[in-house]
Amino acid sequence: MSDKGRKTKRITFNLFDRGRMFTGKDRSNVNMKSMIKLFNSPQVQEMIKTGTFYGYNGHEIRQRYGMNPPDSVVINGKVVYLEPSVRTLEAYANNNGDVTHVEEFLENESGEYARIQYAAKAGGFSTAQTYKRVGLGLEPVGLYGIDYVKQMNYATNVGDGQLFDGLAIPVEQDGLVACFDSATDLTQLSASEAMIAHLLEQQIIRDYDNIHAQTELLNMHGQALDQIDVLSNQVARKERREALQAQRQHDLYSGMVGEVRSFDSVCEEADALLTESDLARMRINGETPKDKKPKPRIFKSMFRF
Structure with missing residues (x-):
């Protein structure tokens, strides 16, 4: 004092x-x-x-x-x-x-x-x-x-x-x-x-x-208050550490996840890519499709049960 x-x-x-x-x-x-x-x-x-x-x-x-x-x-x-x-x-x-x-x-x-x-x-x-x-x-x-x-x-x-x-x-x-x-x-x-x-x-x-x-x-009262302060600081540090770990984990998982799409839309995109690939091959080989529009591959049928 x-x-x-x-x-x-x-x-x-x-x-x-x-x-x-x-x-x-x-x-x-x-x-x-x-x-x-x-x-x-x-x-x-x-x-x-x-x-x-x-x-x-x-x-x-x-x-x-x-x-x-x-x-x-x-x-x-x-x-x-x-x-x-x-x-x-x-x-x-x-x-x-x-x-x-x-x-x-x-x-x-x-x-x-x-x-x-x-x-x-x-x-x-x-x-x-x-x-x-x-x-x-x-x-x-x-x-x-x-x-x-x-x-x-x-x-x-x-x-x-x-x-x-x-x-x-x-x-x-x-x-x-x-x-x-x-x-x-x-x-x-x-x-x-x-x-x-x-x-x-x-x-x-x-x-x-x-x-x-x-x-x-x-003196005992003062020591008790000091101990409470120590424990409070330890709890606060633990809570801050856990919050930081949770935030880092959230950020990691968020970086691993892309755009969420339906299965049907993925299959349709795959069929479209296969069709474009067939048309390109036929042009290279000088082939003419029988129909004006080639049949799409039934890609998603492979995954049907």
């Missing part, structure tokens, strides 16, 4: 307008001027220019393994490769809070799965950042990527997508708050952190298993 086919259009959403009234997480306590500066900061822009501003399918990977997760982890004795699905190609914010960004779906199983969801208008993009608490508010201190989620907090951050359910569990460590702009919030869970970690791990396993299964189905 061409690079153009894997890139989104320019997507714009406003930090001050989530596009929601009754769902999602209120961000009125966030210092948005600092968020604007963070988007345009040298650190974030350098990561974008170097192609390392990655995003994942969902926020579960960052929730469990941090904002910069490792390449692989072991879950239930199995090595799981935490491959990203999208890469941010450009992102910037103006003073009005309008954030514009372009994403590229990576050419791996996770990226292809996210691309299919995007093409189906299922889901949208969600930023992953850290804050520090300042009084009752939150001060943005780190921006780590833009993930692809089923339901995002900013309803306009979808490109061509639409809304579905998602999962987000902010985690506070070292005085920092990890926040994800997806629309659902499970901070009211009464389960322990260990149980939450276990649930996240199981969700990650299910997600990657599902992605792999979907990719296999798409």
Whole structure:
């Protein structure tokens, strides 16, 4: 697939307008001027220019393994490769809070799965950042990527997508708050952190298993279509060959067959030729026929039964 086919259009959403009234997480306590500066900061822009501003399918990977997760982890004795699905190609914010960004779906199983969801208008993009608490508010201190989620907090951050359910569990460590702009919030869970970690791990396993299964189905579907094309071409070639052979045979037989005449007409022509032959012989020999008109040979009587 061409690079153009894997890139989104320019997507714009406003930090001050989530596009929601009754769902999602209120961000009125966030210092948005600092968020604007963070988007345009040298650190974030350098990561974008170097192609390392990655995003994942969902926020579960960052929730469990941090904002910069490792390449692989072991879950239930199995090595799981935490491959990203999208890469941010450009992102910037103006003073009005309008954030514009372009994403590229990576050419791996996770990226292809996210691309299919995007093409189906299922889901949208969600930023992953850290804050520090300042009084009752939150001060943005780190921006780590833009993930692809089923339901995002900013309803306009979808490109061509639409809304579905998602999962987000902010985690506070070292005085920092990890926040994800997806629309659902499970901070009211009464389960322990260990149980939450276990649930996240199981969700990650299910997600990657599902992605792999979907990719296999798409590959099998593509192979089946390719096989159908091969068989169709073989049948078409066979039919063309048989039609050409039939035409050649028809032309051959047509060349072997002359004018169709009745038996009587052939006999009459033979009698006429024999009569002409007798007359010519008599003239040469100086003979005079007894009758003015010599008797014709009864040629066809030889073939009567």
